[in-house]
Amino acid sequence: MPTYIIEREIPGADKLSPSELSEIAAKSNEVVSGLDVPYRWITSYVAGDKIYCVHEAPSAEIIRRHAHEAGFPANRVTELAAQIDPSTAG
Template identity: 35%
Template sequence: MPTFMIVRDIPGASAMTEEQASQTVAMSEGTLTAMRGEGKDIAQERSFVVGDNIFCVYNASSAELIHEHSKRTGIPLTSVREVAGEIQHDTSGY
């Protein structure tokens, strides 16, 4: 299944409280569960909060499913890019 990197521009994202983040995660996960129940292949791996942005890694059968997830949750979506490859780093001995 393709992997996608998405960007969400959310002013004040890094100032979100733990409660706000938990509510957002619950809403997102509920929507993802519903979509999978409809036979749609979509899963979110992780998210990174950086300033006024949230960067998320998704696995989905298409970018359209990520747009659908955004519309259903009301969480803004700035860009969706399919990951072309991954570069592995091993700095464990550093």
């Protein structure tokens, strides 16, 4: 299944409380369970005024559907071409 990076512009994202982040996660989980398609939220990173999410889904359209139904922005959705880490150097 394709993996996507989603860039969400949320002013003050880095100032969201643990409770607010928990609410966002709960809403995301709720929407994922109702999509009726294979979908997996892998992780998200909060940095400055953005949240960067890594999700697996059949298409970018499904990613945008998830965002719309959850009430989250999805300012940029990019399919990953490859994944590397320190071990990639051999």
